[in-house]
Amino acid sequence: MNAIEIRNLTKTFGEKRAVDGLNMTVPQGAIYGFIGENGSGKSTTEKLICGLIQPSGGEIKLWGKDHKDQNVRSQIGVLIEAPGCFPNYTVWNNMKLQAANLGLKNENEEIRRVLHLVRMDGAASNKFKNCSLGMKQRIGIAFALLGNPALLVLDEPINGLDADGMRIMREILTDLSRRGTTVLISSHILGELEKIATHYGIIRGGKMLCEMTAEELNADCPTYVALKADDVNARIVLERAFERVEYDQEHGELRVYGNNRAEEIADFLYKQHGIAVTEIRTAKINLEEYYIDLMREGR
Amino acid sequence: MNANLNNNDFGKRLKSMLKVDFRRMFTTPTVWIMFGVSLALPILILVMTSFVGGQDPETGEAVATFTNVWQAIGSAGGAMSMDLTSMCNINLLYFLAAIFVCVFVGEDFRSGYVKNLFTVRSKKVDYVFSKTVVLFVAAAGMFVVYFIGAMIGGGIAGLSFDVAAGMLLFTMIPMMTPLNSGAFNVILCVAGGPLFAFGLGAVSNVILNKTSLV
Numbered sequence: 343m344n345a346i347e348i349r350n351l352t353k354t355f356g357e358k359r360a361v362d363g364l365n366m367t368v369p370q371g372a373i374y375g376f377i378g379e380n381g382s383g384k385s386t387t388e389k390l391i392c393g394l395i396q397p398s399g400g401e402i403k404l405w406g407k408d409h410k411d412q413n414v415r416s417q418i419g420v421l422i423e424a425p426g427c428f429p430n431y432t433v434w435n436n437m438k439l440q441a442a443n444l445g446l447k448n449e450n451e452e453i454r455r456v457l458h459l460v461r462m463d464g465a466a467s468n469k470f471k472n473c474s475l476g477m478k479q480r481i482g483i484a485f486a487l488l489g490n491p492a493l494l495v496l497d498e499p500i501n502g503l504d505a506d507g508m509r510i511m512r513e514i515l516t517d518l519s520r521r522g523t524t525v526l527i528s529s530h531i532l533g534e535l536e537k538i539a540t541h542y543g544i545i546r547g548g549k550m551l552c553e554m555t556a557e558e559l560n561a562d563c564p565t566y567v568a569l570k571a572d573d574v575n576a577r578i579v580l581e582r583a584f585e586r587v588e589y590d591q592e593h594g595e596l597r598v599y600g601n602n603r604a605e606e607i608a609d610f611l612y613k614q615h616g617i618a619v620t621e622i623r624t625a626k627i628n629l630e631e632y633y634i635d636l637m638r639e640g641r
Numbered sequence: 642m643n644a645n646l647n648n649n650d651f652g653k654r655l656k657s658m659l660k661v662d663f664r665r666m667f668t669t670p671t672v673w674i675m676f677g678v679s680l681a682l683p684i685l686i687l688v689m690t691s692f693v694g695g696q697d698p699e700t701g702e703a704v705a706t707f708t709n710v711w712q713a714i715g716s717a718g719g720a721m722s723m724d725l726t727s728m729c730n731i732n733l734l735y736f737l738a739a740i741f742v743c744v745f746v747g748e749d750f751r752s753g754y755v756k757n758l759f760t761v762r763s764k765k766v767d768y769v770f771s772k773t774v775v776l777f778v779a780a781a782g783m784f785v786v787y788f789i790g791a792m793i794g795g796g797i798a799g800l801s802f803d804v805a806a807g808m809l810l811f812t813m814i815p816m817m818t819p820l821n822s823g824a825f826n827v828i829l830c831v832a833g834g835p836l837f838a839f840g841l842g843a844v845s846n847v848i849l850n851k852t853s854l855v
Contacts, residue, residue: 392756394759412649413762416762420757422756423753428748438664439664439665439757442657442664443660443763444657445657
């Protein structure tokens with residue numbers, strides 16, 4: 343059974359269509375990376391799923407039931423934008439309120455469990471307003487984890503986290519997914535998302551551009567030969583000989599797509615044009631590059 | 642993990658929501674500030690007016706504003722009357738209660754806590770119902786505190802306490818509503834709480850359900 347099924351979802355704010363006929367399927371137990379530019383409709387979609395805003399059209403089903411069903415909603419853990427905590431309350435007291443809201447019986451035990459999961463045991467007595475941004479994000483995750491929900495909806499949860507925080511987050515989400523919890527996570531930090539996501543959905547202008555599994559993405563990502571040469575004419579020579587050649591400014595290397603034989607390219611440059619290659623390797627484009635390519639194609 | 646869809650009926654949800662709201666109510670400084678004001682107000686009014694009185698328009702003689710403690714509580718009729726003796730009495734609790742509920746609900750939205758409530762299982766009708774109950778409890782608390790404050794103030798100012806407490810309550814309860822005293826009004830007032838809560842709940846269910854909250 344799919345944890346989330348969305349059909350023809352639409353949300354308009356005045357004249358603007360924030361979500362425009364969106365279709366989306368999140369399988370049970372998946373870590374679903376929800377990707378899109380700023381303003382593409384990610385957060386709006388997540389708010390719609392959580393019932394924070396009402397759709398203008400379409401339907402949202404959670405485990406085959408209407409998303410407004412209170413019994414369904416009680417199975418969701420949410421972190422949208424920032425955690426909703428009272429700044430003058432301690433972390434513990436904030437969590438006590440949410441535990442009461444969820445109707446948990448063993449409140450203290452459950453709060454200790456989730457704080458330990460996000461490595462925030464020591465921060466329970468801190469006032470929320472005195473916590474750092476990274477701490478607040480972790481507390482937000484702990485909030486979402488209270489009551490062991492079957493679906494986690496996380497909007498930019500790794501923003502503000504340090505390297506250790508990101509690693510912890512990866513571990514938590516991977517572990518939860520292993521136990522069958524479904525995670526819908528949106529993030530602009532695609533390198534991190536790529537490490538954990540099992541499924542992807544790419545949204546643009548409120549419409550779903552594509553949905554795919556991590557395996558499908560991997561198969562769809564083209565390989566290329568990256569090389570560095572001393573001669574500035576190398577690019578011109580390669581562009582004449584190969585269909586797609588790009589210069590990667592970040593790494594200062596030329597990329598030749600559609601030919602994975604590095605030695606052949608090196609020989610071609612040296613023997614036919616006298617251009618020496620100083621570095622050469624074969625590689626595959628990553629999620630970030632795939633996403634940027636996709637966005638460029640769409641323009 | 643398949644979702645374990647437990648039954649979250651209105652009673653369970655309301656119980657949780659009330660638990661949250663009462664925990665918040667007694668841990669938020671606002672309610673204690675309001676209780677403090679409710680205590681200090683009658684003391685200040687009674688003590689100060691015992692020193693600064695008015696003038697009898699006919700004889701021109703100095704007259705104390707209050708001669709009896711209970712006047713400070715039930716001195717005049719409706720809340721719309723704007724003279725000092727009608728405003729500086731228990732009618733002020735209307736304003737304190739209104740301020741309290743505004744701050745209390747406002748904090749939910751300002752902190753974003755309301756997201757936590759509505760994204761899980763609470764309905765908007767639960768929220769309105771629970772807040773209404775909290776308002777009534779807080780207002781009742783302020784009423785009791787004001788009552789105590791009036792007695793302390795009366796004691797300090799040396800005013801008379803002559804009146805039957807039962808009669809006093811009978812006149813005070815209608816004063817807490819925009820109704821004049823009378824048996825029918827008292828009954829309406831007592832029934833008004835639940836009616837108000839159900840009414841607001843029903844309205845919120847119809848209107849707010851079609852509205853985006855956050």
